[in-house]
Amino acid sequence: MRFAVLGNCQTGTIADCIALYFPGAEVVRYASGNPATAERAAGIAEELHGFDHVFAHAEMSERMGPLRHAILRETHPRTVFMPGVAFSGFQPDCIYLADAKGTLPSPVEVYHSALAAAAFTLGLEEERAVSLFNALVFSRLGYFDEHAKASGAMVAHFRRMGYEIGERLPLWQRDRPFMYTINHPRCIVLADIARLALEKAGFTPPEMPDVSDVLGDPLSRMPIFPLYPEIGRRLGLPGHYFFRDTIRGDQPMRPLDLPLFVARSFEIYRGMPERVSEAVERHPRAKPAAEALKAMLRLG
Incomplete structure (x- = not known):
């Protein structure tokens, strides 16, 4: 199973949650804040066809080109969009x-x-x-x-x-x-968003009371x-x-x-x-x- 996760700094934790829910799956994250992602937008849009499921933030800047919500919705109709x-x-x-x-x-x-x-x-x-x-x-x-x-x-x-x-x-x-x-939520918030997005894609993720026990909380190292x-x-x-x-x-x-x-x-x-x-x-x-x-x- 191959999952792609596209979006802002919050998607790192969301990708980690998906990997936790599906051990052994390949989860690839494309960070919209990374200039290289915008530079490779056309190539990434093609790569997304090779994934079983794509999860993306709906809020994308113009520089993201074919990875923006309106375009991705047409070119990759099975994409599950998530709110930031x-x-x-x-x-x-x-x-x-x-x-x-x-x-x-x-x-x-x-x-x-x-x-x-x-x-x-x-x-x-x-x-x-x-x-x-x-x-x-x-x-x-x-x-x-x-x-x-x-x-x-x-x-x-x-x-x-x-x-x-x-x-x-x-x-x-x-x-x-x-x-x-x-704009930096705790892991508990992003774990719930990951769960809800997976449910929209037709999955039933396993119950985990607190995924931070396993994942920690990456955004806690960012500014407070x-x-x-x-x-x-x-x-x-x-x-x-x-x-x-x-x-x-x-x-x-x-x-x-x-x-x-x-x-x-x-x-x-x-x-x-x-x-x-x-x-x-x-x-x-x-x-x-x-x-x-x-x-x-x-x-x-």
């Missing part, structure tokens, strides 16, 4: 920042704090920016409402693709957030953006203020507490203030944050 997971309910302050030149770096790769970036554009000092991470500000920015909104949006998005996950949400977050960042304690308390979950970059090889972990994360963010921003201002102005969460802070602090 994006969820801001635990980390509503976590955003990407980009201007006309591209994505801006942060102390944890590309994940920024909307609040910190907004504070920088308003000319606030680092210590004052850190003091803004509190329940009053989070309430004004709508952070406490984000979990309910994000949950409804994700359930609806999955349902449109034929996946029912409403009853799974409480299980995913029984004792912790089910996301490491806004915390569930802030003030938000966690409202969800009945433990929170903290520790941020972490990707763990590479045998290098030691270097977590950042909130003051250090803000200081490192500001250090980066000082090297590109115009780009940060443009990126904040463009962003649907950072711009309102800046406007709300300006009004709250009576600036300008």
Whole structure:
């Protein structure tokens, strides 16, 4: 049995789950984030004809050519499409920042704090920016409402693709957030998606309470953006203020507490203030944050 799995960083774990469910099967993953995949898109599209089953994320950029959803649906009609997971309910302050030149770096790769970036554009000092991470500000920015909104949006998005996950949400977050960042879910989420996709393909995967016992959780080595304690308390979950970059090889972990994360963010921003201002102005969460802070602090 040969399986192909095509999509973003989440498909690595999905491919591992399929391999676990079907020992001895050949499972090949094509990572859409790898530039070589886009360069070989036409050749990969031909290779897919040699697989018994193809599982693909529906969200593909234009650069993926014949591997995009609309085309793959016609050329490979037996493909099972899967939704990618994006969820801001635990980390509503976590955003990407980009201007006309591209994505801006942060102390944890590309994940920024909307609040910190907004504070920088308003000319606030680092210590004052850190003091803004509190329940009053989070309430004004709508952070406490984000979990309910994000949950409804994700359930609806999955349902449109034929996946029912409403009853799974409480299980995913029984004792912790089910996301490491806004687009990196824990293994429990991806294992359920793999199971549902396999069922759509006509399989009945074996029951496994927690595949992370065997697979670990690969995305846990990628950046960590915390569930802030003030938000966690409202969800009945433990929170903290520790941020972490990707763990590479045998290098030691270097977590950042909130003051250090803000200081490192500001250090980066000082090297590109115009780009940060443009990126904040463009962003649907950072711009309102800046406007709300300006009004709250009576600036300008």
